[in-house]
Amino acid sequence: MHPYKRSARVSDLIRKEVADIVMHRLKDPRLGFITVTGAEMSDDLRHASVYVSVLEDVKKAETLKILTASAKFIKSELGKRLKIKFIPALSFKLDKSIEYGAKIDKILDEIKTSEEPSENNENPF
Numbered sequence: 001m002h003p004y005k006r007s008a009r010v011s012d013l014i015r016k017e018v019a020d021i022v023m024h025r026l027k028d029p030r031l032g033f034i035t036v037t038g039a040e041m042s043d044d045l046r047h048a049s050v051y052v053s054v055l056e057d058v059k060k061a062e063t064l065k066i067l068t069a070s071a072k073f074i075k076s077e078l079g080k081r082l083k084i085k086f087i088p089a090l091s092f093k094l095d096k097s098i099e100y101g102a103k104i105d106k107i108l109d110e111i112k113t114s115e116e117p118s119e120n121n122e123n124p125f
Helices: 006-024 057-069 071-081 097-115
Strands: 034-041 047-054 089-094
Touching: 006 034, 006 047, 006 071, 047 057, 057 071, 057 089, 071 089
Parallel strands: 047 089
Antiparallel strands: 034 047
16 A cells, blocks of 8 residues: 555656646746646546736736637647646636635734733742
């Protein structure tokens, strides 16, 4: 028995290859700064959800449209690079984890700032 599911290994490979294809093969000038942050495979390896982070807020919807329109091209490129039985159908989704993490950091900073004792008060600990 392998320690990792095949779908997890293929997901990582898909993420790396899609990132390379988006960076080096897609020549759409409307694309902003994109990071491919992950991929999730269905258990039958026929579908892949590819998660992307887009630096500019205003370009998020447009970037998803461009990537979705480019999915067939990206899939054909994957077919040339990967030695797997089926090249998965690709769907692109925004990865909100970076935004979520930044929001949590901001809240934690606000809590820390509001709880810091003034310099004149003695430390209770």
